Every structure is written in C-alpha cells, then in structure tokens.
Amino acid sequence: MYDHHEALSGKGDDGQKPTYIDWAEYEGEHPWSWPERSKWFGLGVAILFNSSTAMNATGYSTTTEQGTREFGLDDIEWLTGTTAYMVPVALAPLFLSPLSEVFGRRNLCLITIFIYTMMYLPQALAPNFASIIVGRIIQGVAGSVGNTMVGGFVADLWPKSKRSVPMSFFVLMVMTSQGIGSTACAWTVQYHSWRIIFWWQAAVALATFGVMCIWLPETRADVLLAWKAKKLTKETGRTHFAKGHDEHVSMLQTIKHNCSRPVLFFTTEPIVTSLSLWGGFVWAVVFLSLRGVKYVFAPYGLSAALKSTTLMAYAAGGLLGFFSNLHGARIYSRALAKGKARPETRLIWSMPAAVLTAAGLFWMGWTARESISIAVPIIGFIGFAWGNYIIYTSVLVYLADCFETYSSSAIACQALMRNATAGVLAVASDPLYLNLGVDKAHTMLGAIAAGLGAAPFVLYMFGPQIRKRSRVCTRLAREEEEKKAAEQGAKQVA
Missing domain, CATH: 1.20.1250.20 (MFS general substrate transporter like domains)
Structure with missing residues (x-):
C-alpha cells in the first residue's frame, strides 16, 4: 500500500530521521482506487450541498414583490441580497480552500454547511432588511464551499482521463437545481409568505447536513496520507511524514x-x-x-x-x-x-x-x-x-x-x-x-x-x-x- 522513503536529512521528534510515506500508484486506499459505486455515492452526497446553494442563489429573487412591500424598499435595493450572497461565493474560496489542505474536505464541508443552514434563521425571522443582508453575506461565505468544492471532489475521486462524465453530471445537477430553486420558490411565494421560502430551504439544508455527517467521506488524498502518517507515528513510535507534505508552508503563505x-x-x-x-x-x-x-x-x-x-x-x-x-x-x-x-x-x-x-x-x-x-x-x-x-x-x-x-x-x-x-x-x-x-x-x-x-x-x-x-x-x-x-x-x- 505505501512506499516508504527515508529522509536524506532532518530528524523527527524521536531524534531519528523521519520516514516518508507515499501512495503506491492506484492501490489500496487511494480515492482513485475506490470502487466506482463508492465514488459516485460520495460525489452524490457532496452534490447535495452544492444543489442547496444553487437553489438559494436563484430562489431569492422570487421574494422581491412581497419583501419590498413589507420593508418599504424598491426592487434594486431588495435584489442587493443576491449580490450579498454571490460576491462572497466568488471571493471566499480564495481564503477557505487552503483549509481543506489542513482539515480535509469532509470537515470543512460539515462546518460550513452547519453555518450555512443556521444563516437561514435571520432571514426567515428578519425584523429588517439589514438582517437579511448580514445573513446572506455570511451564508455566501459558508455556501461558497458547497458551491465550488464539488469540482475538487471529482478531481479527488477520478484521474484526469476519467473525469469528463462525473464533471458533466455535477454541472447538470447545478443547472437542474437552479431551475428547481426558482420554480419552487415562485410557487411558494404565490400561495404563502416569502418567509416560508427560507424555512423550507433551511429544512433541505439541515437534511443535507445530516446526510453529510453520516455518509460524506474524506476524499483528499494528501490529507488521507497525512492522517496515515500520524497513525503510523503513533503505532510505531517513529516519526512519519507524508511525502511531498511541506510542514513549513504556513496557512498565510497558502492564502497569499x-x-x-x-x-x-x-x-x-x-x-x-x-x-x-x-x-x-x-x-x-x-x-x-x-x-x-x-x-x-x-x-x-x-x-x-x-x-x-x-x-x-x-x-x-x-x-x-x-x-x-x-x-x-x-x-x-x-x-x-x-x-x-x-x-x-x-x-x-x-x-x-x-x-x-x-x-x-x-x-x-x-x-x-x-x-x-x-x-x-x-x-x-x-x-x-x-x-x-x-x-x-x-x-x-x-x-x-x-x-x-x-x-x-x-x-x-x-x-x-x-x-x-x-x-x-x-x-x-x-x-x-x-x-x-x-x-x-x-x-x-x-x-x-x-x-x-x-x-x-x-x-x-x-x-x-x-x-x-x-x-x-x-x-x-x-x-x-x-x-x-x-x-x-x-x-x-x-
């Protein structure tokens, strides 16, 4: 499963040269080697988060007529709620993506979808428009992980020569979710209050959080290898590092x-x-x-x-x-x-x-x-x-x-x-x-x-x-x- 390489220089915490481990190509536990059924199941779970963010992005505009009447705003003011959501979705990955290199994709997704779900509450219960804007800014930051990281799951699970079909399926789910989100929200507004939209989307996001807690796997190979190195260090008493893992690159350097x-x-x-x-x-x-x-x-x-x-x-x-x-x-x-x-x-x-x-x-x-x-x-x-x-x-x-x-x-x-x-x-x-x-x-x-x-x-x-x-x-x-x-x-x- 693993190739072990002695370091040419440097010593571990035990005073000995550390052992570097690496994946043997396409063997064992590497995500590329998982059964196809497991890969597609893992991708499907990740897509749930992405679909929730897509429905949120397109569904908000359907609340314009009711929302503007309640808070005394014009349409352009209300639609800044879309901007408040989409701009953080665009910018936040520049700062959040390095976290997946340290904490892994699973942990980052679980933390952010929990925050994302909670941010529906200030929108559903909003006493004023400022509450909606603040909620959507924070939600956009958290939702950016679900919006952008699914492509990372595809890269984690399939080599480049085999990514075309799963990537195509991912984009199909994005566009389908956009259509469903806008349609479902429009019909909700026609028969109910605009606040109901945020309640049912919160329920969808909460259900997604539950599914991800149970079934979302960690797929990032270098994180899995780093975890394996720590496990070997604990079991053998000898320091192990994942090959190619640079312990000296700071989070700030990565963000920069x-x-x-x-x-x-x-x-x-x-x-x-x-x-x-x-x-x-x-x-x-x-x-x-x-x-x-x-x-x-x-x-x-x-x-x-x-x-x-x-x-x-x-x-x-x-x-x-x-x-x-x-x-x-x-x-x-x-x-x-x-x-x-x-x-x-x-x-x-x-x-x-x-x-x-x-x-x-x-x-x-x-x-x-x-x-x-x-x-x-x-x-x-x-x-x-x-x-x-x-x-x-x-x-x-x-x-x-x-x-x-x-x-x-x-x-x-x-x-x-x-x-x-x-x-x-x-x-x-x-x-x-x-x-x-x-x-x-x-x-x-x-x-x-x-x-x-x-x-x-x-x-x-x-x-x-x-x-x-x-x-x-x-x-x-x-x-x-x-x-x-x-x-x-x-x-x-x-």
Whole structure:
C-alpha cells in the first residue's frame, strides 16, 4: 500500500530521521482506487450541498414583490441580497480552500454547511432588511464551499482521463437545481409568505447536513496520507511524514498564493482572460434571467409563478448539454487513442455552444410576442441553457488540460469571474429591461455573447501557438521534456 522513503536529512521528534510515506500508484486506499459505486455515492452526497446553494442563489429573487412591500424598499435595493450572497461565493474560496489542505474536505464541508443552514434563521425571522443582508453575506461565505468544492471532489475521486462524465453530471445537477430553486420558490411565494421560502430551504439544508455527517467521506488524498502518517507515528513510535507534505508552508503563505495567482493568470494568460470573460458573462445572464422572465413572458398573461417555471429551461438545456458532453468525451477518447488529443479537442462542442447562447438570446428577445406561441421563446431559452452548460464544462476541462498542475489557479480565476459578475449584474435586470425593452435588451446581450463567443474559435485554431507563448504552458512543456529525458536515461542505464 505505501512506499516508504527515508529522509536524506532532518530528524523527527524521536531524534531519528523521519520516514516518508507515499501512495503506491492506484492501490489500496487511494480515492482513485475506490470502487466506482463508492465514488459516485460520495460525489452524490457532496452534490447535495452544492444543489442547496444553487437553489438559494436563484430562489431569492422570487421574494422581491412581497419583501419590498413589507420593508418599504424598491426592487434594486431588495435584489442587493443576491449580490450579498454571490460576491462572497466568488471571493471566499480564495481564503477557505487552503483549509481543506489542513482539515480535509469532509470537515470543512460539515462546518460550513452547519453555518450555512443556521444563516437561514435571520432571514426567515428578519425584523429588517439589514438582517437579511448580514445573513446572506455570511451564508455566501459558508455556501461558497458547497458551491465550488464539488469540482475538487471529482478531481479527488477520478484521474484526469476519467473525469469528463462525473464533471458533466455535477454541472447538470447545478443547472437542474437552479431551475428547481426558482420554480419552487415562485410557487411558494404565490400561495404563502416569502418567509416560508427560507424555512423550507433551511429544512433541505439541515437534511443535507445530516446526510453529510453520516455518509460524506474524506476524499483528499494528501490529507488521507497525512492522517496515515500520524497513525503510523503513533503505532510505531517513529516519526512519519507524508511525502511531498511541506510542514513549513504556513496557512498565510497558502492564502497569499491562492489570492495572487488567479489575478496573475487573468492579467498575463490570454487563454484564461478570454474564457473567464466569456464564461463569466453567460453565467451572469442566468441571474439576469431570474427577473428577466417577468418581462420576456409578460405578453402571455402568465402568473408570476408560471413565468418563473419557464426557468426549468435550464434543466432541459442542461440535459441536452450532458449528452453533448458525452459525445465530446468520446471525441477526446478517440483522439487520445490516436495520440492527437491536444487540449483544444476539448473545445469542439464549445464552438456550437457559442452560437447557441447568442442565438438563444436573440431568439427569446425577438419571438416573445402575443402573436407567437409561447413555445417559441422557450425553445430559444433552452438553446441558451444548452450552450451555457457546454461552456461551463468545456472551459473547466480545457483549462485543466492546458495548465495541468496549475489548473486550480486558472479554474479559480474563471470561477471568481463567473460568480462575481453574476452577483454584480443581478441588480441590473429591472433597469435593463425597463429602459431598453425585451427586444433591445436581448439584442445587446446576444451581441455581447456573440463577440465573447469568438474565444473558442480562436483558441481552437491558434491555441497551440498561444500556449507556446504562455509562460506557464512553456514551463509545463519543459518539465515534461525533462521528465521524459530522465526516464530515457534511466532505461539506458538499466
């Protein structure tokens, strides 16, 4: 199970050289070696937390009419509650993710979901709007773990070559939960008080906390190995360390690293910049649409709950995107078998997705007319959601392939842009539609999506040349060449 390596220098607490332990490749207790059923069960439990945060993010806007009347606010003031939630979701992982390296994913998830659940109380019982804002800020910080860490569970449980399907399933659950959250909350508001929304979401979160306490496994390999080293130290009386575990890196250094590198990637890596802007914008449109459906489907005389039910288009589009990604995974596998799987192969489906998102926005804006069947703009909505799903997943896997050991920083930059933009633009929906009208608003949004959607076409054609000019990609290529040279040298010696 473990390879033991004597340290070349230094001594443990017992005055002897410490023993370093490492995983034997794909053996025993390493999460990659767990049975597939155990992996999927563990991922499913983690997704429950993520789904709760997604329903929270999209459900809040449905409380606007009742909440503004009770506290004497205008719509924009009330919708800052979405910003108060989404901006911490974007920023907090920069500070919280290092904690998983020390305490593990399970412990961090359990602590944060408990705080997340408790923060529903000041919102459900709020005597004033300030209570809601404070509750949502704290809830956003805690919920950021469930929002962003599921991707980490996927990486923990599957090697890179096998992550496509579980990552696709994760994103499908995100988009389905967004549609369910907005729809369920809208129907709740139509027949009950807006406060009931926070009560039933609290019940869902509390049930999730109970399930996670019982069944959520620890999946982070370096933490499991560190725990094993401590156990061996206790059993043998001789100091053991996990190989590669740097006892001298402080939490402050790790946080500084996490905060600075995404900013560095965004400002110096054109690949990260273009994909972060593109993915961030289309994700922000999701949150614009939470209020936008009120205006888009106004000609059809629907109730507020029925208008919000159209947001189930995200679930329908996500399902189409899921099957598209399965096809994309097969394309990549065939290319890999032929030795031609360059990272840009991951972008093949993202090119039609760029067309789908822009066309879907134009379609909705130009066809939402009383004289045209409601099914027509809904089809455009599904097309936008379909493209959005593909963008979400293809950008993640492409950045992972391009930047490999530095992929977490590239993905963190993209996630930061996505959630921060969504939080900031969430309050712009009413002014946008009231000032421009549905047709002009969607024309503007579609034009921006079309412009930013040039990114996958450019990267697919010129990605290899761009990567050659990237400092990070060049360094990774050099390290790979040095590794191959070392392996060849070892074979010649043998």
